[in-house]
Amino acid sequence: MPPLSWATSWTEWTLAPIPLIATVWGAGLYVVGVRTLHRRGDRWPVGRSIAWGAGMAAFYWATSSGFAAYDDTLLSAHMVQHMVLSMLVPLSLALGAPVTLALRTLPRAPRRWLLAVLHSRVAKVLSFPPLTFALYVLSPWALYFTGWYDASLRSDYIHEMMHLHLVLVGSLFFWPIVGVDPLPGRVSHPFRVLLTVLTLPFHAFLGVTIMGQTTLLGGEHYRALRDGPMASWLPDMRADQQLAGGILWGAGDLVGLVFFVILFAQWVRSSMKEAEREDRRLDRLEARAAAQEAARAEAQAEATE
Template sequence: MHTHVQTTGGAYEVVVIILLLTAFLAYPFAAMVTSRAYKPWPLRRYLFWMTGIACVGLTLSGPLAAFAHLNFVGHMIGHLLLGMLAPLLIALSAPMTLLLRTLDVQTARKVTNLLKSSLFQFLTNPITASVLNIGGLYLLYMTDLYALMYQSIFLYALIHFHVFAAGYLFTVSLIYVDVTSHRYSYIYRSLVLIAALAAHKILAKLIYASPPIGVARGEAEAGAMWMYYGGDGVDLILILILCTHWYKATAPRLLTDDT
């Protein structure tokens, strides 16, 4: 397909594994320690975090990462894990809430002030997050960036970091399960979500019709099918969470009006 840089079985993969293993263990350690002073950390959040980190690990190291170098289908499966499922699972683990209750009061206030800054408010605006997330994918697959990614270890790492970070920002901008400095209306978030899902589907069709540079048509068509249908499960969870929160927020008012 094209010349590949070494990202599996070498120093890059070792660094990735060390970082992910550290994150994998640090979260439950912090949760158990802080549970002595605060209420017990929910078990489901441990599971969300560990599964989310595992999804990142599967994408960046091991057989799936090696397969992604050889076949566009493997790459697209990794995209679904790294850019959609892992961000959702990690968002549901409420890492910022855990971080704030782990830090001392002064440091926690500094972090809170940072989250309230205009920069973070801009990044977590649903429209901004959608452009970074979906727009980044259009840039990756509709230009020669996809081919270039496998020729530079720096670019490879940067793009994969962006895919996860943009997916995480997109998720936390739509569903509020963690600390947030501001809240947008349900209607606004729902409209942005609908537009983003439509743009994601359109991109899958464009990949099917016009494969990225260096990708065989058969692989592109199969990968596009994975992108089109594979993300539906994560999208459905996002929709269910958003609708559930919306219902809980409005149902008490309806009951009050009736009485």
């Protein structure tokens, strides 16, 4: 492969079958759902459609673009891919609210099946916040400090499954936190903020560990590449690993702050809606009390007459 550049990031695109199928079906079914709502006169927030489209585009870019073609050539390129798949894609897809869209557009029988899945014991276990938090923070350690990453460099199938794993684990953790879908495992806004903040030191610690360790990740694979025609432009393996650790550290903190801002905005919006509901409740109570007082006054007036 030629040296990584802006030009090659556009010319080295591939047609990986699994990402292509997932992107086409994910985007296509969402468009069908939105069009179904529009045909019957219902509205669907444009922002949700944009978020879903951005998530699917980010997924396809991270797995099939010219930049993604270097994910088994440069560890630093893989780390960018890792952060996009594990954080940006789950965030965008969660904000797209596909479960809500499905519940509003599916026929009666499939809707009952979906509701049964959402209320099943399996869904409750998989959305249990301590479990999803543990999966999210421990998966990268398992990926880079076991034989899993080396296996993904040797097998295209394991490589593709790793991509899906990053998206699924990220979605299990972040979907109940920032999503608007009626999923099990949803907790109060303060606890959501706490869970998001707790992920930041884990990314930082993992990044620093990768930067400072003497063992090279995928050392055999990357060393073999430097014995071939790409040796003239491939960077030093240790320098590339240090860059990869820095990307994991910095990008984790940056995207974590984006999550925090979104959570804070959702928290404020939820508080405002709760205040509006409380105002309406108090207005109804006040109106009811005024009506009762008027009725008593009228009854007293009739009694005196």
